[in-house]
Amino acid sequence: xxxxxxxxxxxxxxxxxxxxxxxxxxxxxxxxxxxxxxxxxxxxxxxxxxxxxxxxxxxxxxxxxxxxxxxxxxxxxxxxxxxxxxxxxxxxxxxxxxxxxxxxxxxxxxxxxxxxxxxxxxxxxxxxxxxxxxxxxxxxxxxxxxxxxxxxxxxxxxxxxxxxxxxxxxxxxxxxxxxxxxxxxxxxxxxxxxxxxxxxxxxxxxxxxxxxxxxxxxxxxxxxxxxxxxxxxxxxxxxxxxxxxxxxxxxxxxxxxxxxxxxxxxxxxxxxxxxxxxxxxxxxxxxxxxxxxxxxxxxxxxxxxxxxxxxxxxxxxxxxxxxxxxxxxxxx
Ligand SMILES: [Zn+2]
Numbered sequence: 495x496x497x498x499x500x501x502x503x504x505x506x507x508x509x510x511x512x513x514x515x516x517x518x519x520x521x522x523x524x525x526x527x528x529x530x531x532x533x534x535x536x537x538x539x540x541x542x543x544x545x546x547x548x549x550x551x552x553x554x555x556x557x558x559x560x561x562x563x564x565x566x567x568x569x570x571x572x573x574x575x576x577x578x579x580x581x582x583x584x585x586x587x588x589x590x591x592x593x594x595x596x597x598x599x600x601x602x603x604x605x606x607x608x609x610x611x612x613x614x615x616x617x618x619x620x621x622x623x624x625x626x627x628x629x630x631x632x633x634x635x636x637x638x639x640x641x642x643x644x645x646x647x648x649x650x651x652x653x654x655x656x657x658x659x660x661x662x663x664x665x666x667x668x669x670x671x672x673x674x675x676x677x678x679x680x681x682x683x684x685x686x687x688x689x690x691x692x693x694x695x696x697x698x699x700x701x702x703x704x705x706x707x708x709x710x711x712x713x714x715x716x717x718x719x720x721x722x723x724x725x726x727x728x729x730x731x732x733x734x735x736x737x738x739x740x741x742x743x744x745x746x747x748x749x750x751x752x753x754x755x756x757x758x759x760x761x762x763x764x765x766x767x768x769x770x771x772x773x774x775x776x777x778x779x780x781x782x783x784x785x786x787x788x789x790x791x792x793x794x795x796x797x798x799x800x801x802x803x804x805x806x807x808x809x810x811x812x813x814x815x816x817x818x819x820x821x822x823x824x825x826x
Pocket of ligand 1: 746
């Protein structure tokens with residue numbers, strides 16, 4: 495026998511009033527982020543069974559919740575491969591919801607392209623569903639070392655609310671070197687070229703469509719972040735990536751394009767190294783090098799004012815380290 499709750503309530507309580515009260519109680523219990531997990535991310539189909547969830551050219555702040563890197567997914571015969579999990583648990587949930595709007599196939603694998611927080615802190619949403627997470631072993635080591643601090647730092651930029659529910663979840667499936675792999679009926683090339691943008695960079699090439707998800711090896715219209723970079727290794731990686739028969743390129747940040755974007759990122763890095771090396775060899779200080787290594791052709795890229803000077807310093811110290819290391823070797 496079922497009792498009607500409305501019959502047990504004082505007269506001013508209608509069923510709809512009760513429903514509203516229960517909803518309000520649920521929000522108090524779970525916080526407004528619980529409702530936000532159903533938010534709709536725009537999904538773009540860029541090739542047959544290949545989708546991108548594009549992010550704006552921006553730095554993390556409360557208005558974007560840290561969603562400043564592109565993520566995407568590829569639908570195979572039996573399941574879906576997602577590339578990067580987003581900046582926090584909510585973002586990961588929203589990506590999974592976006593996949594579910596496109597296909598009923600299960601998510602078979604999440605790939606982390608590299609250990610930066612905007613790319614991996616949504617992992618907990620995938621781990622909660624038992625979805626395997628793949629990355630290079632170098633990414634796992636870097637996440638273990640840096641993610642606690644990165645999570646705190648990202649929280650300061652975007653606010654605690656955006657980060658609520660976020661837990662660090664390490665990848666459980668490792669790829670030590672480049673390899674071809676069939677996942678969920680989709681033939682992928684997982685490409686690791688050593689230390690470039692970060693220690694653990696992994697690019698994903700979809701054989702069927704010749705779409706490359708480059709991770710942050712390629713930036714579109716944005717000054718790259720160099721804080722964990724080895725710029726010599728990065729340029730070498732881009733040279734190898736350029737050998738692929740790329741039809742479309744999904745950069746880590748910026749609009750979807752082609753191999754030309756790869757060449758632009760390479761040009762920025764090469765020009766940066768050339769100008770900084772010249773300043774170093776003239777005996778200039780890092781501060782003087784910043785003034786001497788302006789690159790006006792990239793000044794309209796997002797983040798130039800904020801990051802280019804820091805990038806000059808990073809490269810200056812790379813060159814100095816190599817130089818002093820070489821001198822030590824010569825004395826042996
Ligand atoms: Zn990155």
